[in-house]
Every structure is written in structure tokens, then in C-alpha cells.
Amino acid sequence: MLIKIVQGNDKELEFSDVNVVIDVIRAFTFAHHAFIQGAKQILLVKTVEEAFELKKSNPSYLLAGEVKGRGIKGFDLDNSPSLISKYNLNGRSLVQKTTNGVNATLHALNTDIVFVTGYSNAKNTADYVKNLYCSINQDNSIHLVASHPSGDDDLACAEYIKGILEENIIESAKMVEKRIQASHVAEKFYDSERPEFKEEDIAICLKELESDFVMIVNQTNRVPRIERVDI
Numbered sequence: 001m002l003i004k005i006v007q008g009n010d011k012e013l014e015f016s017d018v019n020v021v022i023d024v025i026r027a028f029t030f031a032h033h034a035f036i037q038g039a040k041q042i043l044l045v046k047t048v049e050e051a052f053e054l055k056k057s058n059p060s061y062l063l064a065g066e067v068k069g070r071g072i073k074g075f076d077l078d079n080s081p082s083l084i085s086k087y088n089l090n091g092r093s094l095v096q097k098t099t100n101g102v103n104a105t106l107h108a109l110n111t112d113i114v115f116v117t118g119y120s121n122a123k124n125t126a127d128y129v130k131n132l133y134c135s136i137n138q139d140n141s142i143h144l145v146a147s148h149p150s151g152d153d154d155l156a157c158a159e160y161i162k163g164i165l166e167e168n169i170i171e172s173a174k175m176v177e178k179r180i181q182a183s184h185v186a187e188k189f190y191d192s193e194r195p196e197f198k199e200e201d202i203a204i205c206l207k208e209l210e211s212d213f214v215m216i217v218n219q220t221n222r223v224p225r226i227e228r229v230d231i
Contacts (some may be wrong), residue, residue, distance in 0.1 A: 001134055002141040003165055005158045008149045009104040016141040018133050019108040020115045020125065020161065023101025024153040025185050029081045029118035029205045030064070031096065031215060035228045038090035042226040044102050044217070048072055051095045054223065058093070065097035069188070070196055072097070082200040096226075100154075104147035105217060109224060114217035116226055119157045119180060120209050123173075126164035128214045128231055134165055151185040153205075177206045 006013060013019065022028065031042050043061070045051050051063050052074065064077035064084075071078030077087075079098055096102055101116065108114055113133075117125040133140045144161055146154035156171065156179035163169040171179075180186065181202065189197040213228040 001138050001165075003144065003162050004142070005144045005146060005155070005162060007146040007155060009100040009147050010107055011104070011145065013108055013110060013143055013145070016111055016143045018113045018115070018129060018140065018142045019111050019145060020117065020129065020142065021101065021105045021108050021145045021147055022117055022122070022154045022157045022161070023098070023104070023147045024118045024157050024180055025148075025151070025183075025205050026079050026081055026118070026201055027096065027098040027101030027147075028116045028215065029120050030079050030084055031116065031226055032118055032121045032209070032211070033081045033084045033204070034064075034089055034094060035213065035215065036211070037084060037087055038092070040091050040093050042094045042096050043223045044105055044225065045095055045097050045223065046103065046106055048097055051075070051097050054095050060093070062089075062092055062094045064094050065102070066099065068099055080198055080201050081204045082198055085204070100147040100149075104145050106224065108143070108145055109217070109219055114219070116215045116217060117157075118205060119160075119176065120205065120207060121211050121214065122157050122161055123164065123208060124211050124231065125214050126161040130165050148185055151183050153180040153183040153185050156180055156183075173208060180206055
């Protein structure tokens with residue numbers, strides 16, 4: 001079994017059997033909590049313009065995301081997992097555009113199976129991939145994409161997942177949480193002069209949850225979309 005960690009949001013990946021795209025702060029922590037709040041699906045777009053076009057055709061869609069960490073004018077939601085936890089999203093479709101996680105996912109579609117996760121759902125995702133793709137066929141290849149180009153938050157999570165897949169856990173959950181919290185990506189969330197970044201978001205990004213689903217990218221339609229798959 002070949003497991004390779006790749007870091008960056010625009011990597012052109014070689015073919016692999018499974019791709020797992022990681023964005024801890026904050027895209028796929030946000031997505032995880034959106035599904036917990038009842039979201040039906042999350043459509044992934046590269047540009048703000050694409051998001052607005054989808055909303056124009058589907059007025060019930062909620063636009064969510066950020067550019068360089070900041071909310072987008074005209075969007076219904078930003079990228080904050082602490083805010084999404086206050087919404088009832090039962091049956092709602094979201095459209096997500098983010099700098100790292102979404103962009104990395106759109107570059108990782110050269111396989112039939114793409115998962116996305118933050119740290120909050122990392123263990124569930126790793127266990128699901130291990131049971132379904134590693135135990136059955138030891139020849140499977142897996143890319144773990146740490147979507148932030150330089151963030152130790154995503155890299156720590158990728159190494160954590162790799163350890164679970166290989167049954168060689170070097171990084172404990174507590175150590176991974178310390179690395180996420182100490183990463184330069186998290187710094188601005190503790191800066192009182194940058195109130196647009198909420199400290200409570202990091203607290204949520206650091207919390208591993210016992211979920212009953214994983215997040216898989218469905219590529220069968222024109223616009224790729226994250227869907228929840230019960231485990």
C-alpha cells in the first residue's frame with residue numbers, strides 16, 4: 001500500500017485509488033458541522049462568480065466561503081464552524097468556495113474516490129478508508145492532501161491519518177491538536193486586532209467528534225459536491 005502526503009492547494013496529482021483532502025482551519029471543519037446541522041450537500045466551486053451563477057439558478061442555495069480567510073460580500077455564510085453550528089440546515093444545499101480546501105479538492109478529482117475532512121472527522125475518515133480500501137487490497141494507493149501550502153495544521157492531520165492507515169501511530173491526538181493550535185494558520189484567530197477571525201473557530205477545529213458519517217465528493221454531476229455517507 002502506497003500512502004503519500006502532498007501539501008498544497010493546486011497540486012496536479014498523479015492517479016491514485018483514493019484521495020483524501022484535508023482542511024482543518026476551516027473549510028472541512030465547517031463542512032462537517034454543516035452536515036451535522038442537516039445540510040443535504042455542499043457544491044464546490046472555484047470562483048465567486050460560479051457561486052453566484054449557481055445561486056441565480058437555484059435561489060434556495062446558501063453561499064458559503066472565504067477569500068484569504070475573509071467572508072465574501074453577497075454570500076449567506078462565511079467559513080466559520082462556530083457560526084454554522086447555530087443554523088438549522090435541514091435539507092439545504094450549500095455552495096462552498098474557499099482558498100485552500102475547496103481548491104485542493106478540485107485539483108484532486110482524477111480518481112473515483114475523494115474524501116474531505118478536517119481534524120474533527122479525521123479518525124472516522126481514516127478508519128473508513130482503512131477498512132474499505134486498505135484491508136481489502138494492499139496494492140491501493142492513497143494521496144493525503146494537506147491543502148494549506150505551508151500550514152502545519154493540515155500537515156499534522158495528514159500525518160495523523162497516515163499513522164492510522166499504516167497502524168503506525170507516531171503522532172498522538174493530543175500532539176496533533178497542539179500542532180494545529182500552534183500553527184501559523186491559527187495565529188490570526190488569537191489576534192484581538194483582527195475580530196473577523198474568531199478564536200472559538202479554533203476551539204471547534206481542535207475538537208475530534210464521534211460522527212456517524214464521512215464526507216465523499218460526488219463527481220457524477222457537472223458541479224462536484226460533498227455528500228455525507230453514513231458509516
